[in-house]
Amino acid sequence: MTTLLTRKTLGGTWGTVLLPLRPDDSIDFARLADELDRLAVAGLDGVYAHGTAGEFHAITDEEYQQVNELLAERCAGLPYQIGASHMSATTCLQRVELAREFHPGAIQVILPDWAPPSLDEVVAFLEQVAEVADPVPLVLYNPPHAKTRLTPADFGMLAARVPALVGVKVAGGDAGWYREMGEEAADLPMFVAGHTLAAGTELGAAGSYSNIAAFSPAGAMAWQHLMRTDQAAARDVERRIGLFFAEHVQPLASAGYANPALDKFLAHVGGWADIGTRVRWPYRSVEEEHAERLRPIASTALPELFPAP
Template sequence: MAPALTSADLRGTWGTLLLSLHPDDTIDWGRTTHALDVLVAAGLDGVYVHGTAGEFHTLSEDEYDQINELVADRCAGHRIPFQIGASHMSAQTCLARVRRARAVAPSAVQVTLPDWLPLSRTEVIRFLVRIASAADPVPLVLYNPPHAKTLVAADSYAAVRREVPSLIGIKVGGGDAAWYAAMREYAGDLAIFVPGHGLATGLRHGAAGSYSNVAALSPAGAVAWQRMMVEDPEGGLDVERRIQSFLADHVDPLARQGFGNPALDKFLAHLGNWAEIGTRVRWPYDSIDESLAERLRPTVRACLPELFPAE
């Protein structure tokens, strides 16, 4: 079984499994398994699956179950915490996924809120109460990214915590100092996870960790950078500034062209060249040309040598 998680020990840098795809959009299980093995060996605080970058919204239920079994086998065998995303646009499908995710004994289950119609505060709590009951005894993490149709306001978390005590953490977009202050007031002991490229600043304001896009670029590098944040905080902030500058120059323009988060994270992984994942995302979404990442490999290594410690 995976190590149990509480809000106190849900911490650090977590990496996600990205799907390697054949030209016909079927999963290349060999390359996907190899990518998982690299994540498991990288020293990350944990591994998670079925977030946005994992293309959970494209999976058949059979594929969903097969990935769960694969991750549970690899991570539990190495005593590495792992989280299973059970998110879906439909609350009913999400509920069914939660029940099946619970069966592989993950460290936590991640869910998003239903996404066709926005939810009221009462509906958010009603949804999470039933999801928590289905997941029991596995704790919950709420994934509430900036593009969610229902964004949970900071002052809602006091009621959520009261009604859903098994909620141990939240995955959110972060904010400024005032946002962190509000979250400290209302979110209490919930573990707050912020985007990887803002982790050094987030830790200073009380964030617990990141489900990390930096780990998509370099799993081992994300671990090394997190260590630097503790041993050399100013150096960690300098790396963060350079990460954000690189993203602004080379990744944000791709987002403005319309490429989605799965395409961007696979682009980062191909740029980092730590596994043969490729940049293909599932129909109908656009994929980024692999050659662009290959041309930029010398640039990212010159800009961010700290993220490529073995080179």
């Protein structure tokens, strides 16, 4: 059991649970247990399961429960959240009900995805999800590829209409977007992309469900500490992360590799756990050897993200 999160307490850098897969696409739960043990001692503000990088869209209900059980067991001393996201609103509700029984700090959801919901339908969806999740609060994940993209004014309306909503996970935006969020949804914690967190923190972001924590959990926390003690140095790390991503990650995205493949690729470059780069069919996986070739390049370019044990 973990403490229920609120709009005042939700923040920081959270690490994602990635699924180690065997050649037949089955989950290797022994390797997953080891990964969770490593996440639990990395100093993260929390851990979450079933995000995009956790391939929530590609797992069965039985696997969903198995991952939840292992998360609750291995991360019992650390705040954790469980994703119940699904393209089907009905399946989402079922997963919310299952997730609630593990007493997470919050449950993450996306909006129904096949037919884009109107704002009235978004409210109706979140109100029903909140009722099923009660007393566990909600975090809404509204990524750039969502079919209903919410504005700062929309988030402010949802914060007022759905008290159970304690945070949002978004890509972030420019200074004007942050200013609007501060005006429209001042008390709603914003979680933005991990590789933009230094700039985001300065503009009002509360934290990140972090691809940098997928890259290097301990390094993500070292960088967060730098944000709080030396903003100029933290922004320089962000600049070099951007250069590394532009040279080594963006070409893979441009070649059509999906986000879960990119996150597992980064984790394999980081080499902090035996996760591998395999993602579930029908998505393509980046070759492990490509990630391994980049390890010395990454550690040289971004030493702050690879602190000594």
